[in-house]
Amino acid sequence: MKVLFQHLKKYRFETVLSTIFVAIMVISQLWQPKLLQQVLDAIMDDDMDQISSIGIILIVVAVIGLIAGILNTVISAKVAQGVGADIRESTFRKVQTFSFSNIERFSTGNLVVRQTNDITQVQNLVMMSLQSLTRIPIMFIGSFILAMVTLPELWWVIIVLVVLVVLIVMITFSAMGRHFAKIQHFLDRVNAIAKENLAGMRVVKSFVQEDNEIERFTKTSDKLTHHTIIVGTLFSVMIPAFMLVSNLAVVVSIYFVGDMVKDNPELIGAIASFMNYLMQIMMAIIIGGMMMMFASRAFISLGRIGEVLDTEPDITYDPDAKEEDLAGSVEFRDVSFRYENDDQDALSHISFEAQPGEMVGIVGATGAGKSTMAQLIPRLYDPTDGEILIGGKNLKQLNKKTLRESVALVLQRALLFSGTISDNLRHGKKDASEADMDKTTSIAQAKEFIEKQDKIYEAAVAERGTNFSGGQKQRLSISRGVIGDPKILILDDSTSALDARSEKLVKEALNKELNHTTTFIIAQKISSVIHADKILVLDAGRLVGVGSHKELVQTSEVYREIYETQKGKDVEA
Incomplete structure (x- = not known):
């Protein structure tokens, strides 16, 4: 992580600004269900003036949230691209200081992947962090508190939802994590084989080795595909599982609120607000889970980049040595x-x-x-x-x-x-x-x-x-x-x-x-x-x-x- 923090220092102002816009966007999202509840209450009371005034506030809040979200995305993209470019340049500069022994230790194909794919993973992490790192805790805590305040009788539904979603996240992401390192390893191998084959195409064709090279490439590519499919499968199971849990929470909430509404019709607005907060709680956990998944892969990439940057060149020069005109002996x-x-x-x-x-x-x-x-x-x-x-x-x-x-x-x-x-x-x-x-x-x-x-x-x-x-x-x-x-x-x-x-x-x-x-x-x-x-x-x-x-x-x-x-x-x- 020190590699990332070291390069983020250059973008302190943009990072703070991005965090402020995220906070504005999340506060806007948290405020909207409450305003919607007030609109529903006004409809129940047939108060048109209240409906109009709250409706205008609701639109203004939504627009402010939208603008904050757009600005956050633009700034996050700028920072992510800047950090990626800086790390790529630092890595390239470091490689230029390597001796032949250093380069042979990593291999050319491996260094190429570290300077391309691995840095792309880090860029994605920076982008996602600036968009979600502040958003997740504010959205989760805010939605949790507001849902409790809105319908305190259904506190246990919120707890069950959180526990189930967290369990799904832990199970799926722990299974995904061990495959990411293998994906990067086989990506290195695919790159190396492709590079060797293209550089030595004349040799391959002159010895009629196309079939052998295809077989060699296919074996490695199939292993990469195997681990990628496992990650994709786990991911495809995770999203429906989230939706199932959230929909069950909504059904359970409606079931228990049904009897409460008979005695207290004013709860109709509250139940709509409560459902929104449930969805926001679930979304906060899902976004957090997805961030953890991408982060786990990005951390592996960060480690690989760190290995390059932390490697000391085998050959160093005396910084105090002066330039001189040597004889040719x-x-x-x-x-x-x-x-x-x-x-x-x-x-x-x-x-x-x-x-x-x-x-x-x-x-x-x-x-x-x-x-x-x-x-x-x-x-x-x-x-x-x-x-x-x-x-x-x-x-x-x-x-x-x-x-x-x-x-x-x-x-x-x-x-x-x-x-x-x-x-x-x-x-x-x-x-x-x-x-x-x-x-x-x-x-x-x-x-x-x-x-x-x-x-x-x-x-x-x-x-x-x-x-x-x-x-x-x-x-x-x-x-x-x-x-x-x-x-x-x-x-x-x-x-x-x-x-x-x-x-x-x-x-x-x-x-x-x-x-x-x-x-x-x-x-x-x-x-x-x-x-x-x-x-x-x-x-x-x-x-x-x-x-x-x-x-x-x-x-x-x-x-x-x-x-x-x-x-x-x-x-x-």
Whole structure:
């Protein structure tokens, strides 16, 4: 609840105003049955002047209640939407501070549901609370007292009605409560499966897995449907049960008042007023019960949002660290790293040093730890043991902006954001000019296809860059990586989708234009790193060789095996 109260503080005035309008509306509803009773009494006395004057008051009171109700709804909606937007922004900001480990702990689909469906549940709770939280106690207590005053002889009917309705609410809502958490869980799973399927549609179709994916989705969807139907069934039983109890209360009241009216005809007006108050008592309990039902689901959502907001990022930066201009040297000192929940180290006791301007190749079999090493340099993960230094400074002591401006990482899986080409390039440098774009796209061999676009750098980029080929996306990603002129550039197999000629041109341009930049090239192919100043050979998370190509062919069995497997001699020739 602290998440909700924290964001409601911003809307104190609107909340108070909404509460006042609710109070006015409820007082209007409570006053109307009394006025109606007076009208009926005046009709019995054939007093037309009294009927007219009370009738006008009744209309005025009803109009005031209507206006108060409308204003309350408008203000409640404004507050609910505002609180929802604020929580959504806070959650999104928090997620941006997460490390890869934090995100993997929640999963992408889970975080999406928490920022959409869960926040919608909280919005509904705020809206309903501002409309009903004040209304329920005033309506219940007021109707209860006025019903007792109107026909004190039937006090026991009111008590029985309240007890029965409360019992129905407790039984149905206790049964519903345990299903809401399961509904949110299976909603997460449905979202995750749908997201995976849409993102991997080419794989699904190429392996003819449509039926299997449909079956997997249907199983989870059926479980979600099962729990949703249970909640819906309980809800559909609850409302008729309320109506049955209230109608029985009315019938019982009329039965016992029948004999009383013979002796005292003036009770005709009282019985009408009494019935109205009975209905209002029942409505107060029903609204309260419905609020409890929605609240129980919203509290689960609040808890899930709270988990995100209360999660401390695994990686934090020293707030007192100053921005500085770093040299491009990189040093690993006895670095080990283990992923969360893994039994073995992904990297074990890695030590090496790269000087500014050097080109360093990293090779090894699949799963050797190449990409893990690459992700440690820009501090996407922190090492389990040991330390990493850039420009002679420990990564943990660096200012975040300094680190981000010094290190650029280009991943194998090129990810573009929807927008324009210039928008994507400016991720690497916020104030990049067209001249900067021309230079970097020339280096990445992307300029040739960009200039064919109608709007050149303002050409549209579809979601995930689906309107570009794999090679084009990789070239745009390389352009984005080098546009900020980083001191350290990491290419994680980021030319894998390029043809041999384009890959050669990219590397020649990098050597010529970025000769002051320390470049790490992670590659599966020896030919991609054969001319590197230094090559690191990884095997099962261990550094088993360091040196130039000629040195490693002579000294490293692992490197020589990879080289011979790829017929490296022919490539070199």
